[in-house]
Amino acid sequence: MKITSAEFITSAVGPNQYPTDGLPEIALVGRSNVGKSSLLNKMMNRKGLARTSQKPGKTQTLNYFQVNKQLYFVDFPGYGYAKVAKSIKGQWGKMIETYLKQRKELRFIIQLVDIRHAPSKDDIAMYEWCKEIGIPTVVVATKGDKIARGRWLQHTKVIRQHLNMRGDDTILIFSSETGQGRDELWSEIKRRLYE
Ligand code: GDP
Numbered sequence: 001m002k003i004t005s006a007e008f009i010t011s012a013v014g015p016n017q018y019p020t021d022g023l024p025e026i027a028l029v030g031r032s033n034v035g036k037s038s039l040l041n042k043m044m045n046r047k048g049l050a051r052t053s054q055k056p057g058k059t060q061t062l063n064y065f066q067v068n069k070q071l072y073f074v075d076f077p078g079y080g081y082a083k084v085a086k087s088i089k090g091q092w093g094k095m096i097e098t099y100l101k102q103r104k105e106l107r108f109i110i111q112l113v114d115i116r117h118a119p120s121k122d123d124i125a126m127y128e129w130c131k132e133i134g135i136p137t138v139v140v141a142t143k144g145d146k147i148a149r150g151r152w153l154q155h156t157k158v159i160r161q162h163l164n165m166r167g168d169d170t171i172l173i174f175s176s177e178t179g180q181g182r183d184e185l186w187s188e189i190k191r192r193l194y195e
Helices: 036-044 049-053 091-102 121-133 149-163 182-194
Strands: 006-012 025-029 062-067 071-075 106-114 137-142 170-173
Touching: 006 049, 025 036, 036 049, 036 062, 036 071, 036 137, 036 182, 049 062, 091 121, 106 121, 106 182, 121 137, 121 149, 137 149, 137 182, 149 170, 170 182
Parallel strands: 025 071, 025 106, 106 137, 137 170
Antiparallel strands: 006 062, 062 071
């Protein structure tokens, strides 16, 4: 994917702050440190864009990045700050729930999990929540370079099983270090948005 423009647009905590131009949105979710900012920067070919736009400290916002004037990546707060299973009723949960349930522009979720580990309870809760609401999920196993290629299939199987992945949901392997999976993820995005 050739990136002609990538910019941080806004931080939103509720619907009156979401963009109004109607472009399709893809939300990214995962626990803190899973490699979400690194993936975003790699996808957009912009070193530091995702990280630098994030407000320091614990500000919990949905961060909008516009790519090629065509779509938005919506970066969710990592769940290190808020345990998904417990805080679905809390402030984090309300902001996310409002977005997931009401946002017509949302086309699917990219859920990041570390390829090395079985998904956590929070990962499973997040996946289930999207299934209940009816949002398709693309699971991305991050940090693919941290395990040998020969073990990728086995690890993705474990992730698939623990999440009880279903329907048309897919899983891809990604590495921000090597660029592995970048083209595949862009193809998957284009397929889901435009085909
Ligand atoms: P975030 O909290 O989910 O946004 O995670 P970051 O993108 O900040 O990454 C957390 C840590 O993991 C950083 O030290 C990154 O350098 C590292 N990291 C992220 N992606 C990869 C990857 O694909 N491979 C390796 N080896 N390290 C990664």
